[in-house]
Amino acid sequence: MNLTPKQLHILTRIRDIRLARGYSPTMQELADELGVSKVTVFEHVEALIKKGALVRQPNKARSLEVSPEVELPDETRSTRLPLVGSIAAGSPIEAVEDREHLDLETIFTPPGTSPRNTFVLRVRGDSMIDEQIRDGDYVVCEKASQARNGQTVVALLDTGEATLKKLYREKDGRVRLQPANEAYEPMWIEPDRVQIQGILIGVVRTY
Incomplete structure (x- = not known):
């Protein structure tokens, strides 16, 4: 999956926040954490959803999660x-x-x-x-x-x-x-x- 460094960073932060808190961050929380605008985060998130790296449930807040088919670089291979x-x-x-x-x-x-x-x-x-x-x-x-x-x-x-x-x-x-x-x-x-x-x-x- 061809991801830009910024997209990969956002994907990793969403995963880490879900693991730490048990729920996904909002767009504004991601923007605050990453030091960018909410519009920029929204654009990256939409691109990640189109690429199949992120999954979002319609009309549900804090529903962003990493696709189970995605393996991030810092995750140990199972074998x-x-x-x-x-x-x-x-x-x-x-x-x-x-x-x-x-x-x-x-x-x-x-x-x-x-x-x-x-x-x-x-x-x-x-x-x-x-x-x-x-x-x-x-x-x-x-x-x-x-x-x-x-x-x-x-x-x-x-x-x-x-x-x-x-x-x-x-x-x-x-x-x-x-x-x-x-x-x-x-x-x-x-x-x-x-x-x-x-x-x-x-x-x-x-x-």
């Missing part, structure tokens, strides 16, 4: 998730954040659903092999600071190392990070020495 580093499925490794992305659109067709505050890690090691999580897999995780017993989590140790394991809270107060491979021993850690960074919600594998 593009931040790849923030690697996660150990063996011995813990240093947690390092890389500025990369994993685009699920290049792997799955049709594209997946919108992310729920998610991130992706590349697996290193085979300690979760019995959960069908292999070395080189990508694990899709939802950001979380709490998890239920038995959930597979991204656990950050107080040493600055991160690991992917099943979480169990024992009666003695300790946290058990349980691998899914008999070749590995569980990790027993005091609760103040570990932080939950995320919960596993999916695994991506390429061949």
